[in-house]
Amino acid sequence: MPTEVIMPQMGESIFEGTITKWLKKPGDNVQRDEPLFEISTDKVDAEIPSPAAGVLSEIKIPEGTTVQINTVVGVINESGSATASAPTPQPTTPKAEAPAQTPVASTPAAPAVGGAATDVIMPQMGESIFEGTITKWLKQVGDSVQRDESLFEISTDKVDAEIPSPAAGVLSEIKVPAGTTVQINTVVGVIGGAAGTAATPAVPAPAPAKTEAAPASTVEPQEAAASVSENMRSSPLVRKIAKDNNLDLNRVAGSGAGGRITKTDVLGFLEKHGTGTTAPAAVPVSAPAPPTVAAKPAASPAAPTTPALPGELVPLSRMRAIIAQRMIDSKRTNAHVHTVFKIDFTRIVKIREKEKSKYEQRNGVKLTYMPFISRAVIATLRKMPIVNASMEGEAIRYHQNINLGIAVALDWGLIVPVIKQAEERSFVGVARAIADLAERARGKKLKPDEVGSGTFTITNPGIFGEQFGTPIINQPESAILGVGGLFKEPAVITDDSGTDSIAIRHMIHLTLGFDHRIIDGADAGRFMAEVKKYLENWSEDIG
Numbered sequence: 001m002p003t004e005v006i007m008p009q010m011g012e013s014i015f016e017g018t019i020t021k022w023l024k025k026p027g028d029n030v031q032r033d034e035p036l037f038e039i040s041t042d043k044v045d046a047e048i049p050s051p052a053a054g055v056l057s058e059i060k061i062p063e064g065t066t067v068q069i070n071t072v073v074g075v076i077n078e079s080g081s082a083t084a085s086a087p088t089p090q091p092t093t094p095k096a097e098a099p100a101q102t103p104v105a106s107t108p109a110a111p112a113v114g115g116a117a118t119d120v121i122m123p124q125m126g127e128s129i130f131e132g133t134i135t136k137w138l139k140q141v142g143d144s145v146q147r148d149e150s151l152f153e154i155s156t157d158k159v160d161a162e163i164p165s166p167a168a169g170v171l172s173e174i175k176v177p178a179g180t181t182v183q184i185n186t187v188v189g190v191i192g193g194a195a196g197t198a199a200t201p202a203v204p205a206p207a208p209a210k211t212e213a214a215p216a217s218t219v220e221p222q223e224a225a226a227s228v229s230e231n232m233r234s235s236p237l238v239r240k241i242a243k244d245n246n247l248d249l250n251r252v253a254g255s256g257a258g259g260r261i262t263k264t265d266v267l268g269f270l271e272k273h274g275t276g277t278t279a280p281a282a283v284p285v286s287a288p289a290p291p292t293v294a295a296k297p298a299a300s301p302a303a304p305t306t307p308a309l310p311g312e313l314v315p316l317s318r319m320r321a322i323i324a325q326r327m328i329d330s331k332r333t334n335a336h337v338h339t340v341f342k343i344d345f346t347r348i349v350k351i352r353e354k355e356k357s358k359y360e361q362r363n364g365v366k367l368t369y370m371p372f373i374s375r376a377v378i379a380t381l382r383k384m385p386i387v388n389a390s391m392e393g394e395a396i397r398y399h400q401n402i403n404l405g406i407a408v409a410l411d412w413g414l415i416v417p418v419i420k421q422a423e424e425r426s427f428v429g430v431a432r433a434i435a436d437l438a439e440r441a442r443g444k445k446l447k448p449d450e451v452g453s454g455t456f457t458i459t460n461p462g463i464f465g466e467q468f469g470t471p472i473i474n475q476p477e478s479a480i481l482g483v484g485g486l487f488k489e490p491a492v493i494t495d496d497s498g499t500d501s502i503a504i505r506h507m508i509h510l511t512l513g514f515d516h517r518i519i520d521g522a523d524a525g526r527f528m529a530e531v532k533k534y535l536e537n538w539s540e541d542i543g
Helices: 223-228 234-246 263-271 320-332 347-362 370-383 427-442 521-536
Strands: 003-006 018-022 035-040 046-049 054-059 066-067 072-077 118-121 133-139 150-155 159-166 171-172 181-183 187-191 338-343 390-392 395-397 404-406 408-411 413-415 454-459 479-496 502-516
Touching: 035 072, 223 395, 234 263, 320 413, 338 521, 347 427, 347 502, 347 521, 370 404, 370 427, 370 454, 370 479, 370 521, 404 427, 408 427, 479 521, 502 521
Parallel strands: 404 454, 454 479
Antiparallel strands: 003 072, 018 035, 018 066, 035 046, 054 072, 118 187, 133 150, 133 181, 150 159, 171 187, 338 502, 390 395, 408 413, 479 502
């Protein structure tokens, strides 16, 4: 029966995409997961895989057309022949050799030694993620491994994670070394088969690291020759723009993760230097592009455990590169304003000191200050939904739920896991969620959907002793709360009769960073005044 090809959603805030190129024409055979067409959205350029094997019978949406997500853009019919459904060997492409390859977690177990080989593939860690970087192999060739035992670590745009083994057996081959970025469904290793015969990992020429979303074989030769060097990372749309303008992409500094050249980079270069050969020979747009993650296996999340030597040039890890790009994007996008409030935390300090031992015994989690601040924020966001909103094109999206991000500092970077529907949780529920997400973030056990879809973020650099900071907003949110350190200070206290006295109080600074495009200073002030009131007059049952 016919299979409809639809415009996919490439992120929760993306609702349309432009078809920039069809890679097949009506009548062509296509394999399942083979690149079918290229799209461009306001956040990503990508090649979209075929949802089925068969023959492309109809193209409903021509190139250059922008359509809504879930629009039917083409139709694939079953060919009825053996060749249409059988896998086509593609040894030089980064995809798994069998289109029916299942994700890592559901691959059947293989016999331990001498049995059928089981491919280990790069899993898809979220619907909008098309590649990942192997940062570390936790097993070596010849090592025994149990099914679901952690086999290797990966880093993607959204999460760092340990990937479990798809089968029990012996790791007989490592096809992709640590430090290499590959497409999802790429075979990165083998378990079983001729176990123990390979003494060292096979080191492939990492063709999948050339481009962000396409196997090397799908890049048209004239495009590759015109503008892309062996290690250049760019999207199909970027390469097309470069080709149309006779631009050598080697002259463009990439600001994306791992040095990826984005659409913004190439358009900015053309605006500044013009097309063709009119620009000076080697003038970068900004700072030199960081090396790709695949360039050095050492550029992994584990790098901080081996400090760099003075004078050494160390490439950015994938996470560091992503953080850098997102911070720049946020500063370019949001009209950042900050307001700082001093909060008398004495009442909460006393409650915590009195209850912390019994609280941990009752609830199995330590009583920290973060749940107090989180609950005050949640209560205030419910009263002032504009601070929980975000810009969406030329409109404001008022979010139905409060998805509270809690920034967690890691040895190798920073990550923001999210408490979904935080408004439905009690004090104890919020406390448990914070502790659980932080622990799993440090253990690389987070799932992709636990680090996205946030609507408001809290970051706590005060644990390092700072008075206050001016945090950068976490896109696409519109506000972030920075928590300063807790200090004893002399303060003027006024009693009920109006008499003033000086006392030692526990004080903390809270900073609200907000996007002035949608949040006015008055709204920000009212929000913080309400948070201050909630904390200084705490009356909520902590459970």
